[in-house]
Amino acid sequence: MSLKNTHEIDIVRVSSSKIDSVDFDNLTFGTTFTDHMFVCDFREGKWQKAEIKPYAPFLLDPSAKVFHYGQAIFEGMKAYKDESDDVWLFRPDQNFERFNKSAKRMAMPEVDEEIFMSGLHQLIDLEREWVKKGLGNTLYIRPFMIAIGSGVIAAPSTQYRFMIILSPAKSYYSGEVKVIIAEHYSRAANGGIGAAKAAGNYSAQFYPTKLANERGFQQIIWTDDATHTKLEEAGTMNVFFRINDTLYTAPTSERILDGVTRKSLIDLAKRDGIDVAVRPVLVEEIIEAAKDGSLKEIFGAGTAAVVNPIVGFSYQDTYYELPKIENSFALLLKEKLTKIQYKLAEDTFGWTVKI
Amino acid sequence: MSLKNTHEIDIVRVSSSKIDSVDFDNLTFGTTFTDHMFVCDFREGKWQKAEIKPYAPFLLDPSAKVFHYGQAIFEGMKAYKDESDDVWLFRPDQNFERFNKSAKRMAMPEVDEEIFMSGLHQLIDLEREWVKKGLGNTLYIRPFMIAIGSGVIAAPSTQYRFMIILSPAKSYYSGEVKVIIAEHYSRAANGGIGAAKAAGNYSAQFYPTKLANERGFQQIIWTDDATHTKLEEAGTMNVFFRINDTLYTAPTSERILDGVTRKSLIDLAKRDGIDVAVRPVLVEEIIEAAKDGSLKEIFGAGTAAVVNPIVGFSYQDTYYELPKIENSFALLLKEKLTKIQYKLAEDTFGWTVKI
Ligand SMILES: Cc1ncc(COP(=O)(O)O)c(C=O)c1O
Numbered sequence: 036m037s038l039k040n041t042h043e044i045d046i047v048r049v050s051s052s053k054i055d056s057v058d059f060d061n062l063t064f065g066t067t068f069t070d071h072m073f074v075c076d077f078r079e080g081k082w083q084k085a086e087i088k089p090y091a092p093f094l095l096d097p098s099a100k101v102f103h104y105g106q107a108i109f110e111g112m113k114a115y116k117d118e119s120d121d122v123w124l125f126r127p128d129q130n131f132e133r134f135n136k137s138a139k140r141m142a143m144p145e146v147d148e149e150i151f152m153s154g155l156h157q158l159i160d161l162e163r164e165w166v167k168k169g170l171g172n173t174l175y176i177r178p179f180m181i182a183i184g185s186g187v188i189a190a191p192s193t194q195y196r197f198m199i200i201l202s203p204a205k206s207y208y209s210g211e212v213k214v215i216i217a218e219h220y221s222r223a224a225n226g227g228i229g230a231a232k233a234a235g236n237y238s239a240q241f242y243p244t245k246l247a248n249e250r251g252f253q254q255i256i257w258t259d260d261a262t263h264t265k266l267e268e269a270g271t272m273n274v275f276f277r278i279n280d281t282l283y284t285a286p287t288s289e290r291i292l293d294g295v296t297r298k299s300l301i302d303l304a305k306r307d308g309i310d311v312a313v314r315p316v317l318v319e320e321i322i323e324a325a326k327d328g329s330l331k332e333i334f335g336a337g338t339a340a341v342v343n344p345i346v347g348f349s350y351q352d353t354y355y356e357l358p359k360i361e362n363s364f365a366l367l368l369k370e371k372l373t374k375i376q377y378k379l380a381e382d383t384f385g386w387t388v389k390i
Numbered sequence: 391m392s393l394k395n396t397h398e399i400d401i402v403r404v405s406s407s408k409i410d411s412v413d414f415d416n417l418t419f420g421t422t423f424t425d426h427m428f429v430c431d432f433r434e435g436k437w438q439k440a441e442i443k444p445y446a447p448f449l450l451d452p453s454a455k456v457f458h459y460g461q462a463i464f465e466g467m468k469a470y471k472d473e474s475d476d477v478w479l480f481r482p483d484q485n486f487e488r489f490n491k492s493a494k495r496m497a498m499p500e501v502d503e504e505i506f507m508s509g510l511h512q513l514i515d516l517e518r519e520w521v522k523k524g525l526g527n528t529l530y531i532r533p534f535m536i537a538i539g540s541g542v543i544a545a546p547s548t549q550y551r552f553m554i555i556l557s558p559a560k561s562y563y564s565g566e567v568k569v570i571i572a573e574h575y576s577r578a579a580n581g582g583i584g585a586a587k588a589a590g591n592y593s594a595q596f597y598p599t600k601l602a603n604e605r606g607f608q609q610i611i612w613t614d615d616a617t618h619t620k621l622e623e624a625g626t627m628n629v630f631f632r633i634n635d636t637l638y639t640a641p642t643s644e645r646i647l648d649g650v651t652r653k654s655l656i657d658l659a660k661r662d663g664i665d666v667a668v669r670p671v672l673v674e675e676i677i678e679a680a681k682d683g684s685l686k687e688i689f690g691a692g693t694a695a696v697v698n699p700i701v702g703f704s705y706q707d708t709y710y711e712l713p714k715i716e717n718s719f720a721l722l723l724k725e726k727l728t729k730i731q732y733k734l735a736e737d738t739f740g741w742t743v744k745i
Pocket residue numbers: 111232268269270271272273292293294295296297336337338339
C-alpha cells in the first residue's frame with residue numbers, strides 16, 4: 036500500500052528545531068510535540084489551502100462551537116522507524132476511514148483522502164528526526180477536527196479546522212493494570228456516538244474512572260448500558276478474554292469503537308492458529324471462568340497501549356486475580372504485531388506503509 | 391433572594407462600545423455578543439484572579455484537552471429588563487447548582503458560588519444597556535467552563551477556564567415546530583452524562599437532528615436508549631404532554647436534564663390548579679391519546695425557547711397532527727412565567743433576583 040501524496044501543502048519551517056531540548060528517554064505520553072503541525076480549514080462549504088507550520092497556539096472566539104457543543108473528533112496512530120532509518124505507518128487507511136465515519140456521525144464535513152494522507156506524509160517526512168529507532172519508540176500521531184465556527188446555538192458549525200500534531204512517545208501504560216467491570220456508569224448509548232472517536236466520549240469516562248482510580252483500579256471495562264451484562268471495551272482499548280485456549284472479544288457495534296489493533300490481532304491470531312471467537316462476551320461467563328480457573332488472560336488492545344495485559348478485575352466488590360501464565364497470548368500477539376510495525380517480521384497482510 | 395456579589399474582579403473596559411452597530415430588532419440567536427466577557431482560570435488546584443475584559447478571541451494550544459476529550463460544560467440563563475429599567479435574573483441559584491453538578495460529572499473543578507454570582511452580577515451590570523425593554527427582549531447569558539490544559543492523553547485536565555459571555559436575544563425558535571419521536575438514535579445512556587449540561591451531549595444530536603430536518607421536522611423527542619418506549623426530552627427542552635386536562639412530563643433522571651423552566655412550569659401549574667403528573671410518559675399512550683383525540687398539546691420548555699408549542703409529531707412514519715386549541719396550557723403557562731420574569735406579575739415564589 037502507498038500513501039496518496041499529491042496534495043499541495045504550504046510549508047513554513049521553524050527557524051530552529053527544539054528537538055535537542057527533548058529527553059527522549061523520559062517522555063510523558065502525549066505532552067511533547069514536534070516542531071510543526073498540519074492545518075487545513077473548512078469554510079464556505081470546502082476545504083481551504085493546507086499548511087504545515089510551526090507548532091503554536093491559535094486563536095478561537097469564546098463562542099466557538101467546539102467549546103459549547105463538543106463537535107470534535109480525533110484519531111490516534113503511530114509512526115515507527117526501522118533499522119534502515121525508514122519511517123512506517125500502520126494501516127493509515129483504517130484511521131482515515133474511521134475519521135470520516137466519526138465526522139459523519141458528528142455532522143462534520145468529511146476530509147478528502149488526499150488532504151489526510153498528504154498531510155500525514157509531508158508532516159511526518161519533515162519530522163523524521165523525531166521518530167527514534169528501537170522497539171517501543173514511536174511517534175504518536177494525532178489527527179483531529181474541531182468546530183471553529185462561532186455562535187451559542189446548538190446546531191452544527193459551518194467552519195472546521197482539521198489538524199495533525201505529532202508527539203514522540205514510549206508506551207502508554209506503566210505498571211500493572213487492574214480493572215473494574217462497570218455496574219452503574221456507561222460510556223455509550225444504543226443509538227449514541229460510542230462507535231465514533233468523538234471528544235465527548237472520553238470526558239464522559241473521566242469521573243467514573245477517577246472513582247475507579249480511588250479504589251486502586253486503573254481502568255474500567257464498560258458494559259452495555261441497558262443491562263450491564265455484556266463486556267464491551269475499556270477507555271481507549273478494545274478487550275480480549277482468553278478462556279482455556281480461545282480468545283473472545285465483543286463484536287463492534289454502534290456502542291463500541293472499531294479498533295485497528297483489535298482487528299489486526301484477530302487477523303494475526305487466526306493466521307497463526309489461535310482460536311478467536313467474535314461474539315458478545317457476558318460478565319457472567321467471565322466470572323464463572325475466573326472461578327473455575329479456565330479464564331487465563333484478559334488484555335486490552337489499542338494504538339497507544341498496543342497490548343495491555345490485565346492482572347485482575349473487580350466485580351460486585353469481589354476481586355478476581357488472573358493467573359500468571361507462561362505462554363501468554365497477549366505477549367505473543369503483541370510481539371507479532373510489534374515486529375510487523377517495526378519491519379522486523381514479514382508483513383504478510385500489507386499493513387505497513389512507508390513515508 | 392439576592393446575589394452574593396462580594397468577589398473582587400479586575401475590570402478592563404473597552405475604549406468604545408459596539409452597541410450602536412447592533413440591530414436589536416433583527417438578532418440571530420446566539421451570534422451577537424456584548425462588549426465584555428468574564429474570565430477566571432483554574433490552575434495549581436485553585437481559582438485564580440477573576441477578570442472582566444473586552445470580548446475577544448483567546449489562544450489555546452492545539453493539544454488543549456477541550457479539543458480532544460470534550461471536557462466542557464455550560465449553562466444558559468437570561469436577564470430581563472422591567473418597565474423601570476431594572477435588570478433581573480431568573481433563579482440563578484438553580485443554574486449555579488446545575489453547573490457544579492455538571493462539573494462534578496465531567497471531573498472538572500466546581501466553581502465557587504461567589505465567583506459565579508459576582509461574575510454574573512458585575513458583568514451584567516456593566517452591560518445593562520444591552521438588555522432591552524419589552525416582552526421577548528432578553529440578554530442570553532452563557533456561563534461555560536473548558537479544559538485548557540494541554541496533552542493528548544485521555545485524562546482530566548489540571549487547568550480550566552470559566553467564562554461568562556452575553557448575547558442579546560429575541561426568542562429562539564421561529565415558525566411551527568414539528569418533531570420526530572426517536573426510534574433508533576439516542577442522546578443519553580443509563581449511567582451516562584445526559585443529566586449534565588456537557589458539550590458532548592449536544593453535538594451527539596446534530597446528525598440525527600439533521601436527518602429529521604431533511605424530513606421536514608425541526609426537533610427530535612428523545613426516548614430511552616434501551617427500549618425507545620419512554621419519552622424523555624428534546625434537544626434543549628424538556629417536554630410536556632397534555633392529555634385531556636392533565637399535564638404529563640417525565641421525571642428527571644441521569645438521562646434527562648433537570649430544566650429550570652420545566653420545574654418552574656410545574657410549580658406554576660400546581661399553584662394555579664392545573665393537574666400535573668410527573669411520571670414516565672410512554673410513547674404508546676401518547677399515540678393512543680393522539681388517536682382517540684385526548685392528546686391536546688405537546689410543548690417544549692427551556693430557557694432559550696421558553697415554551698415551545700409543538701404542532702405535530704411523527705412516529706413509525708405516521709404523522710400525528712395536534713388539534714388547534716383555544717385555552718392552551720402552553721400559552722397560559724408561558725404568559726404566567728414571562729410575566730414573572732419581566733416583573734409584570736407578582737413573584738410569589740421569590741424566583742427573580744435584581745442586578
Ligand atoms: C474507545 C476506544 N476503544 C478502542 C480503541 C483502540 O483502537 P485502535 O486500536 O484503533 O487504537 C480506542 C483508540 O485508541 C478507543 O478510543
